[in-house]
Amino acid sequence: MSVTASAFGGQVLDWQARGREWLFPGSPGLHRPRSPLRGGVPVIFPQFAAWGDGPRHGIARNRRWHWLPAPDGELALALQASEQTLAAWPHPFRLELHARLAPRSLCLGLTVHNPGSTPFSFCAALHTYLRVGDIGDAALYGLDGHDYLESLHGPCQRPPRGPLTFAGPVDRVYPEVAAPLRLQDGDHTLGIEMDGFRDVVVWNPGEAAARQLDDLAPGDHRRFVCVEAGRILDPVTLKPGERWQGRQRLSLAAG
Numbered sequence: 001m002s003v004t005a006s007a008f009g010g011q012v013l014d015w016q017a018r019g020r021e022w023l024f025p026g027s028p029g030l031h032r033p034r035s036p037l038r039g040g041v042p043v044i045f046p047q048f049a050a051w052g053d054g055p056r057h058g059i060a061r062n063r064r065w066h067w068l069p070a071p072d073g074e075l076a077l078a079l080q081a082s083e084q085t086l087a088a089w090p091h092p093f094r095l096e097l098h099a100r101l102a103p104r105s106l107c108l109g110l111t112v113h114n115p116g117s118t119p120f121s122f123c124a125a126l127h128t129y130l131r132v133g134d135i136g137d138a139a140l141y142g143l144d145g146h147d148y149l150e151s152l153h154g155p156c157q158r159p160p161r162g163p164l165t166f167a168g169p170v171d172r173v174y175p176e177v178a179a180p181l182r183l184q185d186g187d188h189t190l191g192i193e194m195d196g197f198r199d200v201v202v203w204n205p206g207e208a209a210a211r212q213l214d215d216l217a218p219g220d221h222r223r224f225v226c227v228e229a230g231r232i233l234d235p236v237t238l239k240p241g242e243r244w245q246g247r248q249r250l251s252l253a254a255g
């Protein structure tokens with residue numbers, strides 16, 4: 001059982017448990033300089049995707065964070081505002097990312113603090129790339145009947161009954177998801193819970209869009225599904241001195 005992370009982006013890269021890797025590791029050989037690895041858990045802050053005027057998915061995933069002391073079984077990293085972040089987003093802030101291992105789970109916690117003298121609003125997400133054997137065999141349970149926003153096309157839709165499967169590209173934001181989710185991948189079952197975060201983003205680019213991503217090896221879109229814990233549709237506002245925390249917990253089925 002182990003977890004590793006990179007100070008670049010404060011990105012968790014690897015979670016091993018029961019002799020298996022549960023996060024998609026990306027293709028380090030295709031890693032673009034100054035970009036997050038396409039895998040693990042990039043941190044999105046303070047903007048989701050291109051839904052704002054700032055850099056796509058924000059300013060945290062491609063900055064160097066610093067390590068914080070942490071007890072055994074935990075990794076902790078922090079990022080605070082710098083000249084470069086202030087040029088892209090004009091607010092002092094401090095982020096902390098904690099990754100805590102337990103015998104059957106990994107708990108990821110993101111804290112946002114406003115150390116400044118004026119309020120700010122932000123969106124945030126843990127862009128978790130979950131590894132699957134083959135996307136065609138994966139099914140995500142728990143979103144049945146839930147409205148969603150189609151990232152590509154806009155309007156809210158009501159999906160057909162049953163688990164979410166991945167016969168083609170999927171890019172959806174599910175608002176206000178309270179119940180736990182379950183990713184079934186052949187014989188492997190992963191529970192996904194969150195608090196503080198409200199929205200779930202489910203993303204897999206499908207074959208055609210994956211070909212346009214030069215940091216993804218051919219066929220690799222079949223090896224992951226992103227199930228992201230987000231605070232996207234209803235941004236958080238922090239007054240001076242206030243803190244917000246969101247968590248995503250990934251847990252293996254008992255047995």
Ligand SMILES: O=P(O)(O)OC[C@H]1O[C@@H](O)[C@H](O)[C@@H](O)[C@@H]1O
Nearest residue numbers: 049056057127151171172201203
């Ligand atoms: O290529 P990026 O910037 O890492 O984004 C990957 C995907 O991230 C997801 O969160 C978005 O919903 C998708 O629209 C996007 O394509």
